[in-house]
Amino acid sequence: MPKAFSILIPTYNERDNIAPLLERIAAALPDIDYEVLFVDDNSHDGTAELINSLSNHYPTRVIVRKDKRGLATAVTDGFSWVDSDTILVMDADMQHPPEIIPSLIQAIQDGADIAVASRYVKGGGTSGWSTIRKIISGGAIMLSHILLPHSRHVKDPMSGFFAFRRSVIGGVKLSPIGYKILLEMLVVGKADKVSEVPFMFCLRQKGESKLNVSQEGEYLRHLFSLMRRSGEITRFLKFLLVGASGTVVNLGLLWLLHDQNTLGWDIRIALLIAIEMSVFTNFLLNNYFTFRDRRQSGAGAFIKNCLRYNFFSIPAGLLNWVTTVVLTDKSNGPYIILNLIGIAVAMVWNFVANSLWTWNKK
Ligand code: GDD
Ligand code: MN
Numbered sequence: 001m002p003k004a005f006s007i008l009i010p011t012y013n014e015r016d017n018i019a020p021l022l023e024r025i026a027a028a029l030p031d032i033d034y035e036v037l038f039v040d041d042n043s044h045d046g047t048a049e050l051i052n053s054l055s056n057h058y059p060t061r062v063i064v065r066k067d068k069r070g071l072a073t074a075v076t077d078g079f080s081w082v083d084s085d086t087i088l089v090m091d092a093d094m095q096h097p098p099e100i101i102p103s104l105i106q107a108i109q110d111g112a113d114i115a116v117a118s119r120y121v122k123g124g125g126t127s128g129w130s131t132i133r134k135i136i137s138g139g140a141i142m143l144s145h146i147l148l149p150h151s152r153h154v155k156d157p158m159s160g161f162f163a164f165r166r167s168v169i170g171g172v173k174l175s176p177i178g179y180k181i182l183l184e185m186l187v188v189g190k191a192d193k194v195s196e197v198p199f200m201f202c203l204r205q206k207g208e209s210k211l212n213v214s215q216e217g218e219y220l221r222h223l224f225s226l227m228r229r230s231g232e233i234t235r236f237l238k239f240l241l242v243g244a245s246g247t248v249v250n251l252g253l254l255w256l257l258h259d260q261n262t263l264g265w266d267i268r269i270a271l272l273i274a275i276e277m278s279v280f281t282n283f284l285l286n287n288y289f290t291f292r293d294r295r296q297s298g299a300g301a302f303i304k305n306c307l308r309y310n311f312f313s314i315p316a317g318l319l320n321w322v323t324t325v326v327l328t329d330k331s332n333g334p335y336i337i338l339n340l341i342g343i344a345v346a347m348v349w350n351f352v353a354n355s356l357w358t359w360n361k362k
Contacts, residue, residue: 003059005105005163006082007036007090010074011062014092015045016206022058024098037082038062038092039074071160071210072176072184079169088163089181090117093204096161103197104163113168113191116154116182117161123198124156140219147227149294150187154194157183161199164191177225178218179211187226238290242282247343250278250320254339267328267335268321275317283309320346 007025011018018038025036040048040062051062063081065074075089086108090096100117107115118124120141126134140158144151151157162182168189176184186194227233257263257270283306287295296305324342328335 002083002085003035004033004084005086005088006084007034007088007101008075008078008082009036009038009090009092010071010078011038011040011043011047011092012069012071012210013043013045013047014207015043015047015050017092017094018047018050019054021092021094021098022054022060024094025101026058028098028101034059035082035084036060037078039078039081040064041069041074042066071179072181075181076174076176079166085166086163087166090161093207093209095201095204097199097202100161100197100199101163104161107195107197108163108165110195112193112195114162114164114182114185114189114194116156116159116194116196117199118154118156118159118196119199119201120155121196121198124196124200125198126201128203136216140216143223144183147223147232148183148187148230149232150230151183154186155196157186164189175225175229177222178215180219180222183222184226187230235290239286242285242290243347245285246278246282247340249281250274250343251336251339253277255336258335268325271321271324271339275320279310279313279317280306282313316346316350319349 009021022036025034036059038048038051038060040051042048042064048062048064051060055061063078065077068074068077079087086105088101088104090098090101096117104115104117119126126137129137137158141156144157158180159182160179164185168185168191170190172189174181174184174188185191224233227236251274253274254267254270255262257265257273258267263270286309287302287305320339320342322342323345324335324339327333327338327341331338
């Protein structure tokens, strides 16, 4: 008979934490038919032996992996050793208070596919963290919000404390790198509804953290891998391609309207039209190509998004226009080259403004 739910806990040298942890879990879950599966990576402090000796008192067992190491794969391997429909993942060091477990399970029963114990919703937090650790944590979350749209609606996608329905990972290939299993599941798993329950991430009482600097590098590799697997890298390349096509439209139209051998219009007017047309074709291509999957249908949405795109293009367009007009006034270089300089200036501004604007967005 599958249990009501399974608690999965990765361990590496956590001997002193096991007994108090199991005791607190038992106290938090009276009259509930749960099991605790530890996935231990061959700890040399007797963690697995201790768990085995406690299995008469608590509904617990341990799997020891002799040849593998790593938090993420310990957890994903663990998924195949439990058969409940609801699985809860947490750490062994009591930085994840077992008293929160009932709220997480309740959130799943209320319809969530994933319930996250969150440090970043009202009522949650961290205690005893240095400013630098707070900045790193906030920066990591901001990066994932920018680069992975699937993580945007979750305030704490880095939490290692969460419950989920098995259907979220049904038929899905999980290949996390490093620590962030939840992020992996949010991006490649099948979860419609994610809810967050606040909790306080306290300092570790016993044993040592296994997190070190190399984990930051692993996190970046994981982000990149998720961007590739979820199609966000392709999207970015498409965006660059569209930008290049806009440059061609801008230069081509300027030639057609301004060149002495064609229409010969004043450069101020010609350039204004050329820039506006390139903004418009960029919008069209981004709408039907780069962001096709996120395009809203209907004439109203088309007009609204087109105006929005134009609005955000005003500063760059203006910079392009002013730079090119000033340069042609002051020098007699070929106007196509001078306009290319204008476009380059606009692009630099665009890049800086976008990253600043995006960094401010939370
Ligand atoms: N099996 C196994 N193998 N378990 C491991 C390994 C490993 O290689 N490395 C760590 N663990 C276990 C630890 O024994 C502990 O139970 C849990 O994974 C978390 O390890 P910590 O070293 O305590 O991590 P942390 O507190 O720095 O990080 C935690 O909090 C972060 C949020 O700040 C984790 O939950 C992270 O996932 C989370 O992002
Ligand atoms: Mn910890």
